[in-house]
Amino acid sequence: MKIRYFAWVRERVGVEAEEIELPAGVATLADLAAFLARRGENYAHAFENPRVVRAAIDRVHARPEAPIAGAREIAFFPPMTGG
């Protein structure tokens, strides 16, 4: 599964995108964020306040409880500030 990061989430994680293998038990976006947060200090920093990190599944905004099975691309990013 491809994971992408944007803005300060990207800066903190230190990469723009990566491929990861989902371990068993990681079923939702919230599970995935918690799993990533345990991968190192950079990830822990990026996900230190999971309430402010937003996510998209296959380029569509999704809530933390959304299931991720079958997704090709998941992205994490701060609240949007375009316009």
Next chain:
Amino acid sequence: MKIRYFAWVRERVGVEAEEIELPAGVATLADLAAFLARRGENYAHAFENPRVVRAAIDRVHARPEAPIAGAREIAFFPPMTGG
């Protein structure tokens, strides 16, 4: 006093503007409209439904009960349809 007419009020009256001498007892816009309506068939036609004829005193919208003493220019016209 100068009286101006616009749109179908002008067409019915038959003139764009005229100078009139106010007779005693003509104190408000409504009085003036009633006075004009008695000046001939063309005026009677223009003012046949006084509710739909709007007016301005010295280029400011005014209601039928507005006093006209001291006005230099009074205009009568249909509801506006600009924009």
Next chain:
Amino acid sequence: MFTVRIQSAPFDAACEAAALSDGRQDVGALVTFTGLCRADDAAPEAGGRLVALTLEHYPGMAEEEIARHVEEARRRWPLMGATVIHRHGRIVPGEPIVLVVTASAHRGAAFAAAEFLMDWLKTSAPFWKQEEREAATGWVDAKAADDDAAGRWDPLP
């Protein structure tokens, strides 16, 4: 910059909008409204296809009345500029009739002021449209919907 113009010539909406923001760094939101003459196909018994509108206006009062509403808009919202241009004379379908441009730091003020000005233009600017149709000519009736739109702006104290 606050400008009101009544003219028979067409206007250049782009140029007017640019004039409110060019060379400035404090304008964050620019709203441009252009009202155009639409072709409209009435039934033959109602006169048929619209050929042109002819707009009559009250010279002097038209500028003053619009300027009063521009002042009112400035009391209500923090505007950095506004331009209102209203044409008179004969206008054919596809041509622009009216332009309102508002400039502000933020979009809320710019949108609200542009709508406020348009709503008041429709109901209080002394202009009257005469329709020239294939088979008839007549004055356009005022719309209750326009009175309702203008009525939604509560008077300021």
Next chain:
Amino acid sequence: MFTVRIQSAPFDAACEAAALSDGRQDVGALVTFTGLCRADDAAPEAGGRLVALTLEHYPGMAEEEIARHVEEARRRWPLMGATVIHRHGRIVPGEPIVLVVTASAHRGAAFAAAEFLMDWLKTSAPFWKQEEREAATGWVDAKAADDDAAGRWDPLP
């Protein structure tokens, strides 16, 4: 004509607006919103004067998310055209960032659709602004006011 573009180059608002009405006789109302980068003077301890914004975006999703809201606007209002352009990359004060143009027969629909699109662009289009100030660089925080503005549009059934 319905168009969504994400680009780093500046856009010509006038040209984009004209493209929605030129040669047509059914458009009665054309609303153009341009959002510009404002110079803003923060206190020195907050970084000082804004030098530039750099907009990062999520390629692919940005277009798709905006296109979804254009579709939603079309479900809500009878639009004849809409154009949304959002820039990315480095933008200095005075330059345009975002353009929304809406065309409809009547002004109510054109104004409402333009405001709807702008409100949603602010809160859901995947763009992030980084501020480059004289003495600091940092990411812009999302504004609660923008969430409120987007929240005023009730979902359609």
